[in-house]
Amino acid sequence: xxxxxxxxxxxxxxxxxxxxxxxxxxxxxxxxxxxxxxxxxxxxxxxxxxxxxxxxxxxxxxxxxxxxxxxxxxxxxxxxxxxxxxxxxxxxxxxxxxxxxxxxxxxxxxxxxxxxxxxxxxxxxxxxxxxxxxxxxxxxxxxxxxxxxxxxxxxxxxxxxxxxxxxxxxxxxxxxxxxxxxxxxxxxxxxxxxxxxxxxxxxxxxxxxxxxxxxxxxxxxxxxxxxxxxxxxxxxxxxxxxxxxxxxxxxxxxxxxxxxxxxxxxxxxxxxxxxxxxxxxxxxxxxxxxxxxxxxxxxxxxxxxxxxxxxxxxxxxxxxxxxxxxxxxxxxxxxxxxxxxxxxxxxxxxxxxxxxxxxxxxxxxxxxxxxxxxxxxxxxxxxxxxxxxxxxxxxxxxxxxx
Amino acid sequence: xxxxxxxxxxxxxxxxxxxxxxxxxxxxxxxxxxxxxxxxxxxxxxxxxxxxxxxxxxxxxxxxxxxxxxxxxxxxxxxxxxxxxxxxxxxxxxxxxxxxxxxxxxxxxxxxxxxxxxxxxxxxxxxxxxxxxxxxxxxxxxxxxxxxxxxxxxxxxxxxxxxxxxxxxxxxxxxxxxxxxxxxxxxxxxxxxxxxxxxxxxxxxxxxxxxxxxxxxxxxxxxxxxxxx
Ligand SMILES: Nc1ncnc2c1ncn2[C@@H]1O[C@H](COP(=O)(O)OP(=O)(O)O)[C@@H](O)[C@H]1O
Ligand SMILES: [Mg+2]
Numbered sequence: 001x002x003x004x005x006x007x008x009x010x011x012x013x014x015x016x017x018x019x020x021x022x023x024x025x026x027x028x029x030x031x032x033x034x035x036x037x038x039x040x041x042x043x044x045x046x047x048x049x050x051x052x053x054x055x056x057x058x059x060x061x062x063x064x065x066x067x068x069x070x071x072x073x074x075x076x077x078x079x080x081x082x083x084x085x086x087x088x089x090x091x092x093x094x095x096x097x098x099x100x101x102x103x104x105x106x107x108x109x110x111x112x113x114x115x116x117x118x119x120x121x122x123x124x125x126x127x128x129x130x131x132x133x134x135x136x137x138x139x140x141x142x143x144x145x146x147x148x149x150x151x152x153x154x155x156x157x158x159x160x161x162x163x164x165x166x167x168x169x170x171x172x173x174x175x176x177x178x179x180x181x182x183x184x185x186x187x188x189x190x191x192x193x194x195x196x197x198x199x200x201x202x203x204x205x206x207x208x209x210x211x212x213x214x215x216x217x218x219x220x221x222x223x224x225x226x227x228x229x230x231x232x233x234x235x236x237x238x239x240x241x242x243x244x245x246x247x248x249x250x251x252x253x254x255x256x257x258x259x260x261x262x263x264x265x266x267x268x269x270x271x272x273x274x275x276x277x278x279x280x281x282x283x284x285x286x287x288x289x290x291x292x293x294x295x296x297x298x299x300x301x302x303x304x305x306x307x308x309x310x311x312x313x314x315x316x317x318x319x320x321x322x323x324x325x326x327x328x329x330x331x332x333x334x335x336x337x338x339x340x341x342x343x344x345x346x347x348x349x350x351x352x353x354x355x356x357x358x359x360x361x362x363x364x365x366x367x368x369x370x371x372x373x374x375x376x377x378x379x380x381x382x383x384x385x386x387x388x389x390x391x392x393x394x395x396x397x398x399x400x401x402x
Numbered sequence: 403x404x405x406x407x408x409x410x411x412x413x414x415x416x417x418x419x420x421x422x423x424x425x426x427x428x429x430x431x432x433x434x435x436x437x438x439x440x441x442x443x444x445x446x447x448x449x450x451x452x453x454x455x456x457x458x459x460x461x462x463x464x465x466x467x468x469x470x471x472x473x474x475x476x477x478x479x480x481x482x483x484x485x486x487x488x489x490x491x492x493x494x495x496x497x498x499x500x501x502x503x504x505x506x507x508x509x510x511x512x513x514x515x516x517x518x519x520x521x522x523x524x525x526x527x528x529x530x531x532x533x534x535x536x537x538x539x540x541x542x543x544x545x546x547x548x549x550x551x552x553x554x555x556x557x558x559x560x561x562x563x564x565x566x567x568x569x570x571x572x573x574x575x576x577x578x579x580x581x582x583x584x585x586x587x588x589x590x591x592x593x594x595x596x597x598x599x600x601x602x603x604x605x606x607x608x609x610x611x612x613x614x615x616x617x618x619x620x621x622x623x624x625x626x627x628x629x630x631x
Contacts, residue, residue, distance in 0.1 A: 005511045016499040311495045314456060315509040315556070316484020318477050395456045399495065 001321045010328040017301065021333065024290075024297050028337020028378070029344055031287035032371045036345025038283045039367035041352070042276025044359040049268045053261055059101075060134065060261040061238050063094075063225040063246070067255050084255050085221035088150050088210060093249060094227060097241030099234035104131040105150055106224040107213040111181035113159075113206055115167040122163055123205045124180060126213020134228045137202060142174045142189030145209060153211030157185040162203035164190050180206055181216050235260050280367050284374055290337070291378030298330050298386035302393075309390050310398025319391040326390050330383025331376060338375040342368055403563070403595065404430040404453065409462035411448050411618075422448040424618035425462070430597065432563065435590045437609030438599045445618040446599040447568055453597065454487050454566045455479040484513055488557030490586070492569035494549045496541040496556075502528065503537040506556045513560065527555035531585055547578030554585055558594070565589060567598045571605060583608065 014021045065086040091105040107126035112119055125131075132144040140161060148154050157180060164173050173187045191202050214220055229238040239258050247254045302309070312322060345368070349361040411423040422445045430436055438446050451457040452464060455471060464471045466482070474482070483489075496505045503524050510520045528534050531551040541549055550570060557565060567586060571579030583605055590596040600606045614622035 001512055002514050009511070012499055307495060308497055311497070312508070312512065313480070314454070314483065314489050314495075315512055316480050316482075316560075317512045318480045321512060396451050399456075399491065 001317075001324065006325055006328050007332075009325060010332055013301075013305070013329055014332060017304070020297055020301060024294050024333045025337045025340060027290035027293045028287070028334055028375050029341035031283065031290040032338050032341025032375050033344035033348060034283035034286050035280050035371035035374075036342060036363045036368055037348045037352070038279035039276050040345070040349040040361045040363035042272060042279045043364050044352075044356075044361045046269060046272030046276065047360050048358065049272060050265055053265045053268065058136070059229040059232055059235055061100075061227040061229055061235060061242065062259050062261070063091075063227065063242055064257045064259070065221070065255070067257060084250055084253070086225060086256060087220055087222060088214075090246060090249055091222060091225045092150055093245050094225065094242055096245060097238060099229055099238035099241055100227055101230045102130045102134055102228040104128050104134050104226045105210045105222050106131070106226055107210055107217060107219075107221075108223040109213065109217045111206075111216065113163060113167065113178060113180050115176065115178040118167050120163065120166050122160075124213060124216070125205055125207045126210040126216070127207060128210055130228075131207070131226065134226050138192035140190045140192045142187070144189050145207065146188055148209040148211075150210060153209035155183070155185045155212075156188045156209065158189045158191060158207040159187055160191045160201070160203040160205045162201070163206060180208060183212065183216060185212070235262070276364070276367075280370070284371070287371065287374050287378055290375070291334075291382040294330055294333060294379060295382035295386060298326065298383055299389070301329070302326065302386050302390045305390075306393065306398045307401050309393050310395045310400075313393070313395035314399065322391040323384075323387045326387035327380065327383045330387070331379040334375045334379025334383075338372045341375070342372065345371075403432045403467055404428070405463075405465040407463040407465065409452070409459045409464060411445075411452060411457065412460045421618045423452070423459070426618070426620055427462075428613070428620065428623075430595065432595055433590070433593055434595055434597075434611055435587070435609045436597045436611045436613060437606035438597065438613050438615060439601060439603065439606040440615035440621075442601070444615040446615055448618075449615065450566050450568050450597065450599050453564075454489055455483050484509060485560055486562050486564060488560070488562040488565045490550070490553050490557050490565065490567040490570045492572040494541070494546075494553045494573070496549055496552055498541050501538050501540055502533060502544065502552045502555075505541070505552055506559050509556060509560050523559050524555075527559040528552070530558065530589075531555045545578070546574050547581055550574060550578070550582050551585065554582070554589075558589060562594070564595045564597065567596070569599055569601070571600070571602065579605070 063086065065084070088105050091103050094100055094103050104127050109124045109126075110121060111124050113122045127145075128150050129145045129148055131137075132139070142158075144158050145154075145156055148156065157178065159167075159173065159178075167173070167178065168176070173190060176187050177184050178187060185208060191205070191207075208216070210222075227238060227242065229235040239260060242258050243254055243256070246256050309322060345363055349363055353359070353361040406426050406428040409423060409426045410421065413420040413422055426449065438449060440446055448457065452459055458472065467486075471479070497508070500508070506524045506527055507520050510523060515523075525534065525537065528537055531554050533548060533551050533555065536544060536548060536552075541552070544552065565586060570586065571582055574582060586596055586598070587608065598605070598609065606612055611623070611625040613620055
């Protein structure tokens with residue numbers, strides 16, 4: 001039997017039994033759509049986390065007080081203990097490395113911020129003007145900590161957009177004096193709302209000079225030192241230099257952890273890729289369930305069409321031809337289900353994109369391709385046994401409908 | 403052309419053995435018109451099924467065109483059915499979702515004939531049974547007699563040497579039945595070997611050679627010198 005004839009006979013049979021066709025189509029389509037949607041969900045999560053870390057800034061090297069046991073990267077280092085303080089002097093010393101372009105010491109705390117009787121509790125960042133560039137933040141208004149260095153503070157501060165709204169409402173904030181904890185400072189600028197970081201929402205923070213933060217929180221110890229390396233290539237050199245300089249300054253002890261944003265991204269990337277694979281795998285199970293359904297419905301089809309099979313045999317059909325005919329039907333069903341499933345999957349993904357505009361839902365091509373292939377494979381694997389059964393029917397009994 | 407040599411067919415039903423055909427020896431030549439008659443259960447269908455290679459004998463031999471059919475494998479049986487034997491059934495056995503032409507086309511599709519030839523042969527066969535005006539009708543749009551004519555067209559479209567008909571008029575009214583008999587007799591007149599199973603003595607009496615079965619045995623086998631009309 002020629003392929004074209006086989007296809008048209010199979011198609012004719014599928015059209016003739018629309019309910020059966022629709023049922024199997026739906027089952028396969030759901031399975032394929034599940035793979036597409038779930039993997040696109042995994043990818044979206046991965047993309048989101050990667051973008052969050054990317055937002056930290058480029059060529060970023062981070063120094064954290066305390067030695068982490070694991071050296072590759074991960075969450076452990078972010079909560080490392082503090083055996084020896086990391087100081088502003090340490091931070092300044094890092095500028096000796098030729099691989100380091102810029103540094104920003106960072107202190108983090110929390111304090112109440114008040115203006116004109118209005119008050120809110122805010123995360124307080126103590127740093128230097130370099131922070132703006134390293135974190136690649138933008139200014140919505142005014143300037144970022146003018147005339148401040150790592151040695152010298154000033155009674156100035158920069159506030160986030162949400163802080164501005166809550167304290168100032170319609171009032172222009174620049175030049176106004178606000179109270180941060182027990183200190184007063186003049187607002188020199190408002191941060192742009194574009195910035196988001198892994199740790200805090202930029203809109204809710206208040207940035208003050210690092211020296212002011214030290215006295216506000218009554219501690220010389222830095223939370224982090226953020227470093228921008230000269231280039232991507234110099235990040236490793238910068239990392240090594242940082243360790244060496246700190247060791248020199250800390251009596252030969254390397255009691256800091258130095259991470260690069262790349263390492264963190266790579267770690268999360270790995271975690272989320274595994275997650276995506278797992279989601280895809282779980283969804284693929286539903287495809288196999290669809291395959292079992294294909295088998296059962298094809299078996300019903302064989303018994304429904306027993307007379308037709310008997311007739312084909314009487315007309316000289318070989319076993320192979322009858323097997324091929326029923327297998328073609330199963331594969332057609334799987335293929336149509338796959339196409340519908342891919343469409344549904346993409347549709348659902350864009351639907352999710354509308355609900356969660358922060359995430360990018362794009363089904364990964366490998367997942368779409370393997371879902372389609374799995375569906376087709378199910379069609380073949382689960383179609384073969386009903387097709388064989390049809391081919392082996394006794395022609396006389398089949399003609400009698402038995 | 404057809405030679406049955408001490409052929410038997412037993413069916414095992416429980417621990418009982420049913421002799422559907424019991425030691426049948428027969429020769430049928432090319433171009434003959436044979437009717438097989440006998441009461442229900444006498445083995446007529448079983449004989450026809452064996453002649454059509456849909457069934458195999460338990461004992462004895464069936465020689466077709468000088469070849470012992472038991473030496474052929476199932477693919478060879480299939481291809482013999484395809485090219486040399488045409489079947490007509492009491493229940494027509496048309497595929498309901500296919501048009502008259504598509505039903506007639508089916509054996510040619512299985513034989514991988516090309517589209518042009520299928521078209522020509524299919525229409526010629528439908529013309530021979532007088533159904534050219536119904537090529538696109540589906541079986542449920544045809545009368546019983548017309549359905550059987552489609553089945554005849556399908557049986558002859560591969561230009562077989564033998565036409566086997568099992569109660570071809572059994573589901574038809576008298577008028578349609580007569581038409582069908584006329585058509586297959588005409589095919590026989592053109593050279594096709596015709597073997598008809600029937601329990602209708604009027605139809606069976608038409609045949610030049612009349613075989614009577616009883617309990618799986620040939621009890622009578624007579625040939626008239628001339629075809630009565
Ligand atoms: N598949 C079968 N299994 C068991 N017995 C059968 C089978 N086919 C036919 N028979 C028996 O063989 C005998 C002949 O049947 P059949 O050839 O159909 O008779 P007819 O066509 O003359 O009515 C009957 O007794 C029938 O019951
Ligand atoms: Mg019978």
